[in-house]
Amino acid sequence: MNDQTPTHDERVAGLKGLGSSRKRVEDARFTQGKGNYVDDIKMAGMVYGDFVRSQYAHARIKSVDSTAAKAVPGVIAVLLAADLAPLGLHWMPTLAGDKQMVLADGKVLFQGQEIAFVVAEDKYALADALELVVVDYEELPVVVDPFKAMLPDAPVLREDLAGQTKGAHGERVHHNHIFRWELGDKPAVEAVVADADVVAEEMVYYHRTHPCPLETCGCVASMDKINGKLTLWGTFQAPHVVRTVASLLSGIPESNIRVVSPDIGGGFGNKVGVYPGYICSIVASIVTGRPVKWIEDRMDNLMATAFARDYWMDGKIAATKEGKITGLWCHVTADHGAFDACADPTKFPAGFFNICTGSYDIPVAWLGVDGVYTNKAPGGVAYRCSFRVTEAAYFIERMIEVLAIKLNMDAAELRRINFIRKDQFPYNSALGWEYDSGDYHTAWDKALKAVNYDALRAEQTQRVADFKAGKTRSLMGIGLSFFTEIVGAGPIKNCDILGMGMFDSCEIRIHPTGSALARLGTISQGQGHATTFAQILATEIGIPADQIVIEEGDTDTAPYGLGTYGSRSTPVAGAATALAGRKIRAKAQMIAAYLLEVHDNDLEWDVDRFVVKGVPERFKTMKEIAYASYHQAIPGLEPGLEAVSYYDPPNMTYPFGAYICVMDIDADTGVADIRSFYALDDCGTRINPMIIEGQVHGGATEAFAIAMGQEIAYDEMGNNKSATLMDFFIPTAWETPHYTTDHTVTPSPHHPIGAKGVGESPNVGGVPAFSNAVHDAFRPFGLTQSHMPHDHWRIWRIAEQLGLHG
Amino acid sequence: MKKMHIELTINGKQVETLAEPRELLIHVLRERLGLTGPHIGCETSHCGACTVDLNGKSVKSCTIFAAQANGATITTIEGIAGPDGMHVLQNSFREHHGLQCGFCTPGMITRAWRLLQENPTPTEEDVRFGMAGNLCRCTGYQNIVKAILAAASELNSAKEAAQ
Ligand code: FES
Numbered sequence: 001m002n003d004q005t006p007t008h009d010e011r012v013a014g015l016k017g018l019g020s021s022r023k024r025v026e027d028a029r030f031t032q033g034k035g036n037y038v039d040d041i042k043m044a045g046m047v048y049g050d051f052v053r054s055q056y057a058h059a060r061i062k063s064v065d066s067t068a069a070k071a072v073p074g075v076i077a078v079l080l081a082a083d084l085a086p087l088g089l090h091w092m093p094t095l096a097g098d099k100q101m102v103l104a105d106g107k108v109l110f111q112g113q114e115i116a117f118v119v120a121e122d123k124y125a126l127a128d129a130l131e132l133v134v135v136d137y138e139e140l141p142v143v144v145d146p147f148k149a150m151l152p153d154a155p156v157l158r159e160d161l162a163g164q165t166k167g168a169h170g171e172r173v174h175h176n177h178i179f180r181w182e183l184g185d186k187p188a189v190e191a192v193v194a195d196a197d198v199v200a201e202e203m204v205y206y207h208r209t210h211p212c213p214l215e216t217c218g219c220v221a222s223m224d225k226i227n228g229k230l231t232l233w234g235t236f237q238a239p240h241v242v243r244t245v246a247s248l249l250s251g252i253p254e255s256n257i258r259v260v261s262p263d264i265g266g267g268f269g270n271k272v273g274v275y276p277g278y279i280c281s282i283v284a285s286i287v288t289g290r291p292v293k294w295i296e297d298r299m300d301n302l303m304a305t306a307f308a309r310d311y312w313m314d315g316k317i318a319a320t321k322e323g324k325i326t327g328l329w330c331h332v333t334a335d336h337g338a339f340d341a342c343a344d345p346t347k348f349p350a351g352f353f354n355i356c357t358g359s360y361d362i363p364v365a366w367l368g369v370d371g372v373y374t375n376k377a378p379g380g381v382a383y384r385c386s387f388r389v390t391e392a393a394y395f396i397e398r399m400i401e402v403l404a405i406k407l408n409m410d411a412a413e414l415r416r417i418n419f420i421r422k423d424q425f426p427y428n429s430a431l432g433w434e435y436d437s438g439d440y441h442t443a444w445d446k447a448l449k450a451v452n453y454d455a456l457r458a459e460q461t462q463r464v465a466d467f468k469a470g471k472t473r474s475l476m477g478i479g480l481s482f483f484t485e486i487v488g489a490g491p492i493k494n495c496d497i498l499g500m501g502m503f504d505s506c507e508i509r510i511h512p513t514g515s516a517l518a519r520l521g522t523i524s525q526g527q528g529h530a531t532t533f534a535q536i537l538a539t540e541i542g543i544p545a546d547q548i549v550i551e552e553g554d555t556d557t558a559p560y561g562l563g564t565y566g567s568r569s570t571p572v573a574g575a576a577t578a579l580a581g582r583k584i585r586a587k588a589q590m591i592a593a594y595l596l597e598v599h600d601n602d603l604e605w606d607v608d609r610f611v612v613k614g615v616p617e618r619f620k621t622m623k624e625i626a627y628a629s630y631h632q633a634i635p636g637l638e639p640g641l642e643a644v645s646y647y648d649p650p651n652m653t654y655p656f657g658a659y660i661c662v663m664d665i666d667a668d669t670g671v672a673d674i675r676s677f678y679a680l681d682d683c684g685t686r687i688n689p690m691i692i693e694g695q696v697h698g699g700a701t702e703a704f705a706i707a708m709g710q711e712i713a714y715d716e717m718g719n720n721k722s723a724t725l726m727d728f729f730i731p732t733a734w735e736t737p738h739y740t741t742d743h744t745v746t747p748s749p750h751h752p753i754g755a756k757g758v759g760e761s762p763n764v765g766g767v768p769a770f771s772n773a774v775h776d777a778f779r780p781f782g783l784t785q786s787h788m789p790h791d792h793w794r795i796w797r798i799a800e801q802l803g804l805h806g
Numbered sequence: 807m808k809k810m811h812i813e814l815t816i817n818g819k820q821v822e823t824l825a826e827p828r829e830l831l832i833h834v835l836r837e838r839l840g841l842t843g844p845h846i847g848c849e850t851s852h853c854g855a856c857t858v859d860l861n862g863k864s865v866k867s868c869t870i871f872a873a874q875a876n877g878a879t880i881t882t883i884e885g886i887a888g889p890d891g892m893h894v895l896q897n898s899f900r901e902h903h904g905l906q907c908g909f910c911t912p913g914m915i916t917r918a919w920r921l922l923q924e925n926p927t928p929t930e931e932d933v934r935f936g937m938a939g940n941l942c943r944c945t946g947y948q949n950i951v952k953a954i955l956a957a958a959s960e961l962n963s964a965k966e967a968a969q
Pocket residue numbers: 845846847848849850851852853854855856857866867868869
C-alpha cells in the first residue's frame with residue numbers, strides 16, 4: 001500500500017455494498033420509457049387472443065355458437081373446452097391441490113369465468129369477434145356467502161367433485177367444503193376460556209380485495225415447430241414453476257420450454273398463479289403456428305385473476321384481570337371462490353395463518369380453518385403478504401383491541417405486558433412456529449415515544465369531552481399495531497409448491513477483468529433486485545456493485561428458483577447470493593495464497609482484497625485474483641472463478657414492526673383524515689435503506705387502500721360490483737397520507753447476512769393500524785367491532801348507529 | 807373497417823399512419839408507431855399510465871381516438887429527454903426513488919413535465935393535486951412528490967442562473 005491506496009473506508013464506500021442507499025440501476029430505462037414489459041413484446045406474425053367470459057355467476061352452458069365470430073375478417077381460431085379436452089387441458093391443476101377449468105366445461109361457477117378463447121390478427125377484430133360468440137346459459141342458484149354455502153341444502157357448486165369426501169387437505173364434510181385445517185390444543189384452550197377472568201369474543205372479517213398491480217397479467221406464447229421449442233414470455237412471479245407446470249401439462253420436455261419474465265409492472269401476488277390465459281395462449285400458438293399474445297384488461301384482472309383475503313375470523317381471547325393473555329381460540333371460514341387456487345405452500349392450506357398468535361406470549365391456542373366454495377372468482381393469493389399473514393395480523397391486532405376494551409385498559413399497555421420478551425427467543429409459539437429473533441419491547445417503546453403517545457391520548461380525551469360538549473364534530477383515533485411477520489418460505493422440510501422445495505439459488509461468474517454477472521431464481525417486480533442483490537454480493541466479494549450485473553427471470557439462463565412473493569427473495573435468494581459469494585471468496589483465497597506464496601491461513605480478507613496478516617503492503621485484490629484465475633495455471637485448482645449456491649433455509653425469518661396511525665374523523669360526513677402515520681420496521685440487517693423506505697411507503701399505501709375503501713364486492717346474484725378502477729379504490733397522491741419511517745435492527749440469527757425481508761411488512765402491519773384508528777375514534781362511544789373497508793359511508797354509519805348524529 | 811390517414815408530430819418528428827377511426831390513440835402509439843413508453847393500466851381513463859402531452863396538455867391517450875388527434879403535436883416519455891441527456895425530472899425520479907416497478911413512471915413523468923410548465927413553483931399540495939390523475943401501486947407517492955418538488959427547484963435555480 002502507498003499514499004495512493006484508498007483507505008479502508010473509501011474502499012467500503014466505493015463498493016456501494018450492504019447498507020448503502022445505492023440509486024437503482026433499473027431506473028435509467030424506466031424513466032425513459034425503455035422498459036420491456038410483456039405487452040411491449042412484438043414478434044413477426046404475432047396474433048392476439050382474448051376470452052369470452054361468463055355473464056353469470058352460476059349457470060349451465062347449453063351451447064356456444066362461434067359461427068358469426070369465426071366469420072369476422074382477421075379471426076383465426078376459437079377454442080372451446082371441447083377443443084382442449086383431447087389434450088387434457090380443459091382443466092388444470094391449481095397450486096393448492098384443486099383443479100380449475102381452463103375453459104368452461106359444461107357450466108360456469110363465477111362471473112367472468114373463461115368460456116371461449118378467440119384468436120385474431122389484431123385487437124379490434126378480436127373485440128368484434130368476442131361480441132359475436134353466442135353463449136346459451138341456463139341460470140343456476142347462486143351462493144356468494146360462505147356460511148350459506150355450507151347449509152345442508154345449498155346448491156352443489158362443484159359437480160366434478162361429486163362423491164369425493166377427500167380433498168387435497170383431508171376430509172370434505174359438505175359438497176361445498178374444501179378442507180378443514182386444525183392446529184393446537186382445543187381442549188386446553190376451551191378449558192382456559194371457560195375459567196378465564198375475562199374473555200373477549202369477536203367475529204373479525206377481512207374482506208375480499210385484489211392485488212391489482214398497475215400492469216395486468218399477460219403473456220406471449222411462441223411455439224417454434226421447427227426446433228420444437230416453446231417460449232413463453234409473461235408476467236410470472238415464479239417463472240421456473242411456470243416452466244415445470246407447462247411441461248407437466250403439455251408433455252413438452254422441460255428442456256424445450258423457455259419461460260421469460262421480462263420487466264413486470266408490479267405483482268403483489270397477482271402474478272404467482274397459473275391462469276387459463278397462459279394455457280390457451282400456448283395451445284393457440286401450437287394450433288396456429290404463430291406467436292399468440294394475451295393481455296387481460298383491467299376488468300378481466302379484477303374479475304378473474306387472483307383475489308385476496310375473504311376470511312371470516314371468529315375469535316375468543318382469554319386473559320387474567322390484570323391483562324395477561326392466557327389463551328386464544330380462532331375459527332376461520334375461508335371463502336375460496338369457485339376453485340381453490342391459493343398459492344400457498346402445499347402443507348399449509350391456510351398459508352401461515354397460524355402466526356395468528358402474533359407478537360404475544362400466548363400459552364395455549366387453537367386454530368381451525370374451513371375452506372369453502374362459493375360462486376366467486378378463485379384465488380386467495382398473498383396480496384403483498386406472506387400467505388395469509390395479513391389476515392392473521394389483522395385478527396390478532398383486532399382481538400387485542402377488543403380485549404383492551406373488555407379490560408378497560410390502554411391497548412398499548414396491554415400489548416406491552418403480553419409481548420414475547422427478548423430473552424424468550426428463539427420462541428416456540430403455541431401454533432407451531434419457532435420465532436427466530438425479536439426485541440419487541442424496545443421497538444414498541446421507541447414507537448410510542450416517537451409519536452408522543454401520552455400526549456396523543458390526552459388530546460383524544462379532550463376531544464371526546466369537546467365532542468360531548470358540542471364544541472366539535474370531529475373525533476380522533478389512535479391506531480396501534482404491532483406485527484410479527486413470517487416470511488422467507490421456506491425450509492424444504494415443510495415448504496413446497498407442487499412438490500418442489502422452496503429453496504432458491506444464485507449463480508455467479510467473475511469475469512477475467514474483475515466485473516461479475518450473477519443470476520438468481522427470483523424475479524423483481526419493482527423491488528429493485530438488480531440494485532440490492534449486487535449490493536449483497538459487493539460486500540461479500542469486494543467487487544463494486546456498479547460492476548455486478550444481476551439477471552433474473554429467464555429460465556434458459558437463471559438457476560432454478562421458486563420466484564418472488566411472500567417476501568422470500570432476500571431471506572432465500574439473498575442468502576444464496578451471500579453463500580455463492582463466499583464460495584467465490586474461498587477459491588479467491590487459495591489463488592491469492594498461491595500468488596503471494598503464503599499459506600491460505602496467512603491471509604485475511606479486507607474489503608476487496610486478501611492481505612498477508614501483519615504485512616499490509618502484501619495483498620492481492622479481487623480484481624487481480626479474477627485475472628489470475630483465467631490467465632495462470634494454479635496447481636490443484638480449476639481455471640475460472642464461478643460459483644453456484646442452492647439455499648434451503650433452516651427456518652423462516654420473522655420481521656416485526658410497530659405502526660401508529662393518527663386519524664381525525666368527521667362524525668357527520670364519515671370522512672377520515674389521516675393526520676400522521678409512523679412506521680417502525682425491524683427487518684434485520686438493512687441492505688438498502690432507500691429501497692426499504694420505498695417499500696414501506698408503497699405497502700402502507702396498499703394497506704391504506706384496503707382498510708379505507710378497497711373491496712371486491714358481489715351482489716346476491718354474484719355480479720362483481722367492483723371490476724373497474726372507478727369502483728375499486730386505488731388511492732391517488734391526493735388522499736394518500738405522508739409516512740414517517742423508523743427502524744430497529746435485530747438481525748436474523750440463521751440468515752447469512754442477518755436480513756429478514758421487508759416488502760410485505762407495511763401491508764401486514766398497516767391494515768390493523770388504519771382500522772384500529774377508526775375503531776379507536778369510536779371506542780369512547782361504545783364501538784367494539786365494525787368491518788372493513790372503512791369508507792366514508794361505513795364510517796358515517798358507525799356514527800349513526802352509535803347515535804352520534806343526534 | 808376502412809382506415810384513415812393520420813398525421814402527427816411526435817417528439818419533434820412528423821409521422822403518418824393508417825388507422826381505423828375507432829382506434830384509441832394509445833393503441834396507435836403502441837401498436838402502429840412502436841412507442842411503447844406510454845403504458846396501458848386500465849383503458850378507462852382512470853390510471854394515467856397512458857398519459858402523453860397533446861398540444862400542450864396532459865392527455866390520457868386511452869381517452870381519445872387517434873383520429874381526434876390528427877394534426878396534433880404530441881410528446882411522449884420517449885421525447886422528454888433532451889439532446890444533452892435525461893431531463894431533470896427523469897434524474898430526480900431516480901435520485902429520490904420515485905419509481906419501483908416503473909409501469910406508471912412514463913405517465914407520471916410526462917404529466918409532471920407539463921405540471922411544472924403550468925406551475926413552475928408548486929407546493930406539495932399543488933403537486934399532490936396536480937398528479938392525482940396518475941395512479942401508482944408501488945411507491946405510495948411520497949417519493950414521487952419529493953422528486954417533482956426537487957426537480958421544480960432545480961429547474962428554477964437553473965433558470966435563475968441563466969438570467
Ligand atoms: S390506460 Fe389510459 S388512463 Fe389507464
